Amino acid sequence: MCAQTSKPTLLGYGELGKLVAGELATEVQSIVGLTGACTAAEASTFANPGGATKLAANGFTLVDADTVVSSQTTVANDTVELDHVFTWSGTQSVSGVAILNNDDDVVFYEVCFNAALEGETGDTLTFEGKMQFKLGS
Amino acid sequence: MVNAEVVGGLVITWGADHRDGNGTLIVRQASVREPAPINCIKPRCLARYIYKSLLYTMLLLYHQERVIYAEAHRKDIIPDKYRTGEDSPKTIRGNIWEIMKLKSRR
Numbered sequence: 001m002c003a004q005t006s007k008p009t010l011l012g013y014g015e016l017g018k019l020v021a022g023e024l025a026t027e028v029q030s031i032v033g034l035t036g037a038c039t040a041a042e043a044s045t046f047a048n049p050g051g052a053t054k055l056a057a058n059g060f061t062l063v064d065a066d067t068v069v070s071s072q073t074t075v076a077n078d079t080v081e082l083d084h085v086f087t088w089s090g091t092q093s094v095s096g097v098a099i100l101n102n103d104d105d106v107v108f109y110e111v112c113f114n115a116a117l118e119g120e121t122g123d124t125l126t127f128e129g130k131m132q133f134k135l136g137s
Numbered sequence: 138m139v140n141a142e143v144v145g146g147l148v149i150t151w152g153a154d155h156r157d158g159n160g161t162l163i164v165r166q167a168s169v170r171e172p173a174p175i176n177c178i179k180p181r182c183l184a185r186y187i188y189k190s191l192l193y194t195m196l197l198l199y200h201q202e203r204v205i206y207a208e209a210h211r212k213d214i215i216p217d218k219y220r221t222g223e224d225s226p227k228t229i230r231g232n233i234w235e236i237m238k239l240k241s242r243r
Binding site: 003004006007008012013073097109111113114115116117118119120121122123124125126127128129130131132133134 | 154
């Protein structure tokens with residue numbers, strides 16, 4: 001069981017800084033399912049995402065997200081919007097997702113669900129994640 | 138040199154729908170925002186912040202119970218509000234009542 005949490009990670013902030021500075025870094029692109037006890041934390045890494053376990057089966061393996069675009073929340077293009085549809089290929093408990101860069105080595109942010117989803121083959125999980133560069137309070 | 142400061146940062150919002158193979162909604166996750174940080178020390182302001190924090194915690198617990206309930210009854214007919222998360226309780230008392238109801242129905 002887990003409660004809903006979502007956090008940008010410290011490494012994700014660093015990756016964004018390098019990206020804007022034109023240094024070696026890559027953009028938001030990948031998504032992976034998580035299972036087990038999940039609590040989003042700024043200190044999370046690709047190796048240890050929120051204390052949960054990265055899934056590598058049943059349709060939740062690390063993949064490129066269906067779409068990643070900029071969109072508007074407050075001002076034009078202030079948000080990175082990621083959309084993806086997972087399809088269960090076996091019985092699987094899913095407790096959250098992690099959003100990664102193109103190199104698949106840095107988690108930008110992670111999301112832990114209100115409670116784990118107990119899916120069966122053929123079920124779908126439609127995920128939409130937004131990371132807004134928010135100006136002001 | 139003039140320092141220009143703004144309060145801002147990265148804000149994460151999200152949504153997730155779990156559907157069965159026929160496209161029927163089993164449950165929709167709810168992204169609940171934390172209350173804004175406190176920036177005052179007047180008693181009334183502190184009390185308001187404490188209330189908002191408690192309401193936030195109870196709302197998280199409500200959505201947790203709601204999702205567990207909807208997942209456990211994926212093939213049953215249950216009120217739409219437990220699948221969609223709308224309308225969620227607006228008060229602490231309302232949340233406690235719904236949480237107790239959901240726990241008893243498990």
